[in-house]
Structures are given as C-alpha cells and as structure tokens.
Amino acid sequence: MPLRSLLVFFLAAACPSFALEGRVVDPDGKPIMGASVSLLDHTGVVRTDWDGRFVWTPDPSPPFYVLIVLPAGTYMSPVFVEALPTDGPLVVVVEPLVSESVMVAGGAAPNIEAPPGSATTSFPAETIQERxxxxxxxxxxxxxxxxxxxxLHASVPSLRGLARGRTLLLLDGARVTTERRAGPSATFLDPFFLEGVEVSRGPGSVAYGSDAFGGVIHARTRRVAPGAPTTVRVRGALGAGLPEATAGVELTHGLEEGGFVVQARYRNFEEYRSPEGVVFNSGATDKGFLARFAHRVGPGNFSIGWQTNLGRNTGRPDSRGEAFQTTYPEESSNRLTMSYDLDPTAGFTRLGFQGFWGNYRLVTERLTAASVGELSSESLADVRAKDFSFRGFAVRPIGRARWEVGVDIYGRYGLEALSSHTLFDRDDQILRQVEELPVENARRLNNAVYTSTEMLLGSRWSLGAGARVDRVTTMNEGGFFGDQSTANTALSGYGSIKVELARGLSLTGQLAHGFRDPTLSDRYFRGITGRGFITGNPNLGPEQANQFDASLRYRRGPVRWAVFGYFYRLSDLVERFETRDDFFLFRNRGEADIRGLEAELQAELLDGRYNLEVVTHWSHGNTRDDDAPLDDIPGVNVKFNLRRNLADSRGYAQVRVAIFACDERPGPTETATPSFTTVDLGAGWRLSPNVELRGTVRNLFDTTYPVSPDLRAVLAPGINAVIAIVGEF
Structure with a gap:
C-alpha cells in the first residue's frame, strides 16, 4: 500500500475506540501536565495533557502497574492497579520512589519503541548515582x-552477545555512531548527569532499522519541569585503587511554560591497580558541557540542546605490557538535538518529530617498543565524520488497537580517515615516515518507513505486529579502495501473541526478522585499531537475522519476576578474523546461532525497607558450519543486589554480589576466562536537606579476573573505593 494511502487510512479511521482513560495527579490532587505514562510489560508511552489526563490503547486488563515519569525525568513509584473504577477515569496519584532507587525490572522503557516480546529495564537517575x-x-x-x-575506560556495551554494531546506542533519541570495530560506546559520557537509562533486550529492527539485532540502550540527559525553581547541583568525587577525581555542576531553571538546564563536568582517571600491581596505560580524562532549552510552542513542546563531550588520552592497556601502547589521544563529540511533541489531538495520543546533527572525531595512536630484530614505531589513525537524523511518528487508537506509523532517516557523511606510520632507528631518530589517506570521502544514507500495532482480542489475548522497509546506500570516493558504492533494500518485521494465564501472569511469544548493514569502516577503512591493524572489505553484504523470543512474566504486589528465552539465527554473518598476530580482515561467514535464557526477580521486603534484585542468564553462540564458538557471548553469571533504607530514607546501604562461571568456549579472538566472584558495597547518608555523602567499595576481596575475554586483556581493578559528595541548592 503506498505511504500516502496508508496515512489517509490511518488518519481517517473512525472505528470506535476501547481505551483506558486516566488522570495523573500529585498527592495534593493537582494535575500533572506533560508526564509520561507507561504500563509495565506493555509497549508504548503516552503523555498527559494540561489537566493530567491520558488515554491508553488497547485497554489493559487488571492487575497491572502504571509507571509515571515526570516532565523533568523523575521516576515515580510504580502504581499497582488491582481493579478499574466503575465510573470515571482511573486516577493515578504519584508518590516519590520510596527507596529513591528502583530498577524497573522486566517492565518498561518509556522512551524506546520496543516490540511486545522484548525485555525492558529502566534505570532512574538516583540508581545511577547511588551505584x-x-x-x-x-x-x-x-x-x-x-x-x-x-x-575499562573504552568499554562498549552489548546485549545478548550481539556486539560490534548489533546493539543500538541512543543518546537523547539519536544514534551514537563510531568507526570503532568494537561498536559505539559513548565512553566520554558521564552517567551522573543523565536523567535515566533505558534498555530493551531483543529485536528492535522495526522501529530502528540496522544495528538493533540485540536491542537498544537509550541514555537521556536531564530535562526541566515547567515552573521548577532555580536549582544548582554540584558533585565531587575522589577514588583510590581506581584513582579518580571528578567534579561537576548543573544549573536548572523552570519557566512558566518551559525551562533550561546547563551542565559542565570534568573527570580524570589515573592508572589503576589490579591485584597484581599497577596496570600500565589504564588512565583516561574526559570533560563535557550541555545546554538545553525547552518551551511550549503552539500546540506542543519544543526542545533544543547542544552537547559537547571530549575524551582525552584514553588508554587501551595490553597484556604484553609497555612494549605495546595504544591510546585514544582524542575522542570528540558535538551533538545538536531538537524535538517537537504535540499535545494529544484529533484522536492521536502521540505525534512528534526528532532531529539531530553532530560531528565526531576519534584519534588512535599505537607505540611499539624496539625488540630483537624490530625497530620502534608510531602509528596514527585520525577518523572524523558528521552525522544526522530525522524521525517523525504518530500514534493513535483504532478500535481496540494501538497503531503507530513513522519515518526514519539517518546517515553519516564526510567520513575521512588519515593515517601515518613512523619508524625509528636505535637512536630514536626518524628512519622512515609514511602518510596515507585510507578513506578520502565516504557517506551512508538510510531511508525508512515503519508501522506497528498492538491489538486486544477479548480480555486475555493480544496480538502485536510491525513492519519496516529500509533503503541503505553507501558511497566511497578515492582512498585505499577507490570509488565504491552499495545499495541494499531490507524488510524487517515481527509478529507477537500474548496471553494472560492468570491475574498478573502473562506468556508472550514473538517471531521477528531484521538486518544489519555493515559500517562504512567495515567496508572502506584500512589502518590501526585499538587491538591491531585491520583492512575493510567493500564487498561485504548485509547480515540478516531470524529471531524467536518467549517470556513468562509475573507482576503483582511486592514481587515481580520474569523469565525470557531466545533463539536467533544470523545469516551472512559479518565476521572479523585474524590472519596473523594483530592483523584482521572482514568477511561474510555463513550462518550462526545464538540462544539463551534470562531470569530476573525484584521484591520489596519488610514493608519496603529492603529491595532485593536477582538476575541470571545463560547464553550460547556458535557457527553452523563447524560449531565454532562466537566472539562476544557473555558467560553464565548470577547477580544479587540487596538495598536497605535507613532512617526514613535519610540514608541507604546496599551490597552487590556477582558470581561468574568459567567460560571454556572463547571466540576466535578471545581467551578462556576462569570463574570468579566479586562483592561491592555502597552507602549514603543525607548530612542535611541539601547535602548527601555517598561511598562505594568495589571488588571488596581483591579478586583477580580479566577485564574482558579479549586475547590482549589485562586484569580488572582490584579493591577500589570512591567517596562522593552531592549538593543541591
């Protein structure tokens, strides 16, 4: 169906709506405007109007939890709804988080468009800061x-073993893109100044296209609620064992119909100590600035922000010691983001637009010491590019269905890579110097349209479906590979079914198909990386994935738990492989399977004084032709986190225990890792209404273990501690 016809039908549909009508108020009964409303274990999010009212489609069957996020990004305690009122709207009275630190396990990621079969988690700002x-x-x-x-300082997050550009990272709704082979990391970002981080595990290709096989990680910077008082927040921290000195300041001011926030920060990490001594080249420095302004414009809310993050001298320690020194002397990111969210109108519960422009630079330097038969050398790679995106979406109820349609355009242009290699004689004089231009000018453009729906069938069954069409083109001019181009069209989609087995207990099954187009560097770059020398492959084709997810979730009262299982089959797998020590190539390699089980439990104990979190997972990945293990598959582990509120929430204490099983099936560029257990402690106390002191001790028993499974990985930090003071005035 042509897009114009689809939109006409979408706008003109006049089926009767079956929806939950609600109203969000504060403890004094005053309506809260602009709050985000989501239901745990349901897709989507809606925002309240001027009178605090919202409409949720399809109408849920009790019991369920309602999660409210205030306009400034503050998470409220999930509200348990046992039954709906017989007359009038559901009134949701928000209360601050009782523990002021709750991880919403297996429940909601309000700012991620996740399909019903995905597992979602939200981390409020307080949780991030306390830990x-x-x-x-x-x-x-x-x-x-x-x-x-x-x-440690260059670490890259991944989900379900789908790393190296297969887990999408968003910052304020826009992609974080890098030419690092490990994938985007935003290591220059200080999580302390975020309002929250949301995670969706499972296929995200329908809403986000390429790069979202494993899921989506969305970091959001702070917002300001209209009318909020002028507030200054300051933070300072000092650490030992993993030496750090950090400082930051934030100014927020609410206007009658908007507000602004300004942040500035600085962090310095010295070389850390492992149980076997100081780890060479393990330090890093970063600093950043953010300014955001939001105001009501016409029938909606407009926001614009500028963010600069500068990473300097980020070390990549090597198990071979000082003979091989790799650093990122510079990692710079500048990002301009804009958004416009319209009020619910004409039957639409959400209607909005997001725009982004940014530039990025990454410099990699490698120093190799002289050895028997080898001279010392210095290699450098300087990669820079510009990025952009535009996203528009509309959501409305049609009958007992929630329907979304959207346009997603994003790309990278002006990619340039400069490299040099200098050889020194025994007296450290330049013997030979070679400069190259591996990438002269490369660009990539992705145009897509997508749609998704969720529909109730009776009181217990619901169906979900989504589809997306992408057109991805790349162009390379000059450089090592000369003039090259690619053009691929890809279809993504999912179908899901959910059934309420009992009150609070649901079962979901989902089938999905997605794709991933290789990065520009995968195809066209040649030069040094953080772990060696790599040569791209302009003939790489896109990966495809067929993904099955199933989940069993229970949400009722003070206990919430969920179990997830998945089986993913990847075809035309893009694989980085080593031809000789530290030299790598890319290829499409047949098919691979990834499967796993996950479980999570969250419980409030003794009238909410204690919060218990337990999570565990098992995963396995292999190629189909020879059953060889895949890289990046996380090992089996179990993690416990117990938190105790102290003195009517004036303070807190918590302990985290993480147990990791040995991994005897390393991937082709990994090494086997032993089993180990770590214990972390944390505590905080409010010295006054405006000042809080917090402390954290990690690896309490100085356990020895590798920082990652990489062949060149060093040992992780031993026992280390940090003390922070936070003030709000």
Missing part, C-alpha cells in the same frame, strides 16, 4: 545478558 556508575557498561551491569567489550 556511582562511571560508564554505560556500569549502569547496565545488572541487566541479564548485558556484556562488555574492550577495556
């Missing part, structure tokens, strides 16, 4: 199936 998460990989470390590639 002193320094990187996104730290934020999501308690998510089942979450993995980490690369070293």
């Amino acid at each position: 002193h998460s320094a990187r996104l990989t730290d934020v999501i470390q308690n998510v089942p199936g979450a993995g980490r590639l690369s070293d």
